[in-house]
Amino acid sequence: MEDRRRSLRWGGSLACRLSCGGESLTGQVSDLSFEGARVEVVANLPPKGSEILLTLRPERENVTLKAKVIYAERSQLGVQFCGIRSENLEVLRPFFSP
Numbered sequence: 001m002e003d004r005r006r007s008l009r010w011g012g013s014l015a016c017r018l019s020c021g022g023e024s025l026t027g028q029v030s031d032l033s034f035e036g037a038r039v040e041v042v043a044n045l046p047p048k049g050s051e052i053l054l055t056l057r058p059e060r061e062n063v064t065l066k067a068k069v070i071y072a073e074r075s076q077l078g079v080q081f082c083g084i085r086s087e088n089l090e091v092l093r094p095f096f097s098p
Helices: 086-096
Strands: 010-020 023-032 036-041 051-056 063-073 076-081
Touching: 010 036, 023 051, 036 063, 051 076, 063 086
Parallel strands: none
Antiparallel strands: 010 023, 010 051, 023 036, 036 076, 051 063, 063 076
């Protein structure tokens, strides 16, 4: 099947913290792009449509992004980032550099 996504993707894994409705969960981010990511968590998933804060923990510095849950199934979420600021892009940019 053809991948129709337009964004460049980073296929590694990165620790994260997800906050939603007063709850905080730890997880792993994979399939990261400038537009969104897949998040794997072990606890209860926030439902589709939820707005969350996703804190990525690269080795250098943390970056917190607002995101919306696009899908939630089994132990995975698909999230779309909302309004990434330029300083956040600078933290993410090294993941996509050759």
